[in-house]
Amino acid sequence: MIEAQRLVTQLDERPLDLRGFDRPRMLLTSIVEDLKPLLELVKRPIVSARQFNRDQLLQLARLAARFETQPQLITRPLTGKILISAFYEPSTRTRLSFESAWHRLGGDIMSITDATSTGIAKGESYADIAQMLNSYGDLIVLRDANDHSVYEMLDVLRIPIINGGNGCDEHPTQALADIYALLKWNPHAFMGPDFGPPLRFGIIGIPSRMRTVRSLLLLLRHFAPAIAEIVIITDDLDPFDEHQLEDLNAAGLAIRVTDDFERELPRLDVVYQNAILWSGDGYESFGEKFRLDSEAPLKSSAIVLHPLARGPELSTSLDQTSHNWYFAQAHGAVFVRMALLSAVLKVFM
Secondary structure, three states: OHHHHHHHHHHHHOOOOHHHOHHHHHHHHHOOOOOHHHHOOOOOOEOOHHHOOHHHHHHHHHHHHHHHHOHHHOOOOOOOOEEEEEEOOOOOHHHHHHHHHHHHOOOEEEEEOOHHHOHHHHOOOHHHHHHHHOOOOOEEEEEEOOOOHHHHHHOOOOOOEEEEEEOOOEOHHHHHHHHHHHHHHOHHHHHOOOOOOOEEEEEEOOOOOOHHHHHHHHHHHHHHHHEEEEEEEOOOOOOOOOOHHHHHHHOOOOEEEEOOHHHHHHHOOEEEEOOEEEEOOEEEEOOHHHOEOOOOOOOOOOEEEOOOOOOOOEOHHHOOOOOEOHHHHHHHHHHHHHHHHHHHOOOOO
16 A cells, blocks of 8 residues: 555656657757768768767757657668677666667667677687678677777778777767757757857866766867856866867867866856776776765756766766756667667668
């Protein structure tokens, strides 16, 4: 009886998730369709966020919004195509969202979830593995703790490869999901020509050792007019790689570094938090001292993004607040990956 009453209470109190429907519809109507920029991605490997320009980002977002709001129009264009899902490093969201995206487009999947079950455990080179994969599938998604693995495969691959995260180097498709979430949240702020008040971003992390942050910053270069400032919140004294900060500044991004977490939070429109730091062949947690919870002094309109999985740095007390855009961010990743797969294989809706 108690459990039944609890269920009724939970169902009565659960708010309608308008972000799942109204926001992608609004984005869809805000961007004029022009698939020509996506033709530049056809049959191309996707290894870095540096490969994308602003027009491609907007058209990928628009196509993702079509997939999200009009699933009845999907014609399963990848029927008969095989994805090689090669995840040599643990993954939940990236692997499953890519596989979900491929299935929704009608394709079949061969999945590798443990590098020790492959020739890598015997010392086989990535180049030799790539030679074999050419014969087995139509596209590869690779995740590996080795920064160089995806590049070592490029010279011999005859099928496209997508970087699903390579060490501390990059995670370009996570950054696409981040941009998609931002565009759904406030399309007019990012697209102009009449930009609204410039937004203040706070990124909790270390850009040189967090692949999600590195790739996101590269994509934010294309929306510099919409961004007043990016505040890197960290206690690391040297958070950038050589030339990384200079390149971002040259693209028009104003970036400041501080460890004064409490002072910065009330000024921020977007807070991006990550907790995984790469160190050698492994990773470690980061940011527990910069913990976000429902008592944090956030602006009432601010949103919180997080690539997940989370640890103690992001309290579940934020889940039922309007600040929570991290679940919408993860939800949208399926559709933006569908858009990217459709572009690379030229099977637009």
